[in-house]
Amino acid sequence: MYYFIVNPNSRSGKGALIWKGLEGILNERNIEYKTFFTEYRGHAVLLSESITSDAAPENPVTLIAVGGDGTIQEVLSGVRDLSYITFGYIPTGSGNDFCRGMKLPAEPGEALDLILSGCRPHPMDVPVLTCGTGSSHFAISCGIGFDAGVCHEVSVTPMKKILNRIGLGKLVYLFVALKQLLFLKPSPMTLVMDDDNVQQFSKVYFTAVMNQKYEGGGFKFCPNASPSDGYLDVIVVDSLSKPKVLCCLPTAFFGKHTIFHGIHIFRCKKIDIHSDLALPVHKDGESAGILKEFSVSIGAAQVRMIS
Numbered sequence: 653m654y655y656f657i658v659n660p661n662s663r664s665g666k667g668a669l670i671w672k673g674l675e676g677i678l679n680e681r682n683i684e685y686k687t688f689f690t691e692y693r694g695h696a697v698l699l700s701e702s703i704t705s706d707a708a709p710e711n712p713v714t715l716i717a718v719g720g721d722g723t724i725q726e727v728l729s730g731v732r733d734l735s736y737i738t739f740g741y742i743p744t745g746s747g748n749d750f751c752r753g754m755k756l757p758a759e760p761g762e763a764l765d766l767i768l769s770g771c772r773p774h775p776m777d778v779p780v781l782t783c784g785t786g787s788s789h790f791a792i793s794c795g796i797g798f799d800a801g802v803c804h805e806v807s808v809t810p811m812k813k814i815l816n817r818i819g820l821g822k823l824v825y826l827f828v829a830l831k832q833l834l835f836l837k838p839s840p841m842t843l844v845m846d847d848d849n850v851q852q853f854s855k856v857y858f859t860a861v862m863n864q865k866y867e868g869g870g871f872k873f874c875p876n877a878s879p880s881d882g883y884l885d886v887i888v889v890d891s892l893s894k895p896k897v898l899c900c901l902p903t904a905f906f907g908k909h910t911i912f913h914g915i916h917i918f919r920c921k922k923i924d925i926h927s928d929l930a931l932p933v934h935k936d937g938e939s940a941g942i943l944k945e946f947s948v949s950i951g952a953a954q955v956r957m958i959s
């Protein structure tokens with residue numbers, strides 16, 4: 653049995669239409685499945701929690717997220733014990749960083765074919781974000797500062813709807829990034845990695861903690877990140893002039909930004925981030941609030957990912 657959690661609102665409403673086509677294929681092939689539609693932000697967490705509450709070694713669950721990158725982290729956050737879950741993903745969003753990082757088909761029909769092909773799943777790390785007393789999972793990255801400000805604005809700008817309608821949804825990240833950069837004030841930040849590696853920076857544009865290579869609609873910020881190595885890759889962009897950041901950003905599409913002075917890359921299993929100013933934080937592109945501090949860790953938790 654396949655359990656599909658579908659965000660019909662993804663890609664500005666196109667998700668519902670794409671799902672109709674996929675449902676036709678499932679019915680044609682007599683596949684046993686159940687569908688759950690999300691109705692509001694955060695709903696996928698509750699749906700996934702209830703679908704997987706009885707998962708056990710003798711009762712494994714195959715859970716498929718259908719939506720954008722934001723739906724993936726909600727679905728994973730609802731799972732209490734990832735060890736009994738086989739996870740699949742069908743992209744119907746606009747950013748597609750998860751597909752890019754996992755080398756999954758970007759075309760929904762092909763992604764469904766892969767899921768139904770019965771191929772052997774591969775283990776994927778699932779990091780944990782902790783802010784205050786709350787904790788949740790993510791799949792791609794979480795970040796504080798400029799990148800999170802961009803994600804937040806992308807999610808609310810009417811430009812996203814317009815560009816999605818003409819198939820240029822990815823461009824919205826570029827436009828918003830340029831606009832945000834103009835008004836950004838870099839601020840001091842302290843990172844504590846694996847409890848003893850303390851790094852202080854005075855003018856941080858953003859810090860991103862990455863499980864995958866790509867975020868923000870294709871920026872290869874941590875070119876050596878791997879979602880199955882048991883490590884988090886961290887990028888800090890500090891003390892660059894704004895014109896230099898502008899030059900550096902396009903090179904990040906190809907992972908060539910690391911040669912710039914002011915780009916710092918680290919690898920760790922746990923990181924505590926303290927910012928002097930309260931700044932926007934994102935989790936797989938969705939707003940996680942305005943925070944001064946949070947922690948990210950990567951442990952033994954892995955999910956069996958159909959890839």
Ligand SMILES: Nc1ncnc2c1ncn2[C@@H]1O[C@H](COP(=O)(O)OP(=O)(O)OP(=O)(O)O)[C@@H](O)[C@H]1O
Nearest residue numbers: 662663690691693694719720721722723745746747
């Ligand atoms: N029925 C719904 N109506 C409105 N928002 C929803 C609904 N279902 C889910 N959401 C929220 O929409 C947000 C964006 O979802 P998602 O990431 O799946 O799509 P997207 O934004 O089109 O894709 P991408 O993140 O790849 O650009 C998430 O915060 C999710 O919780």
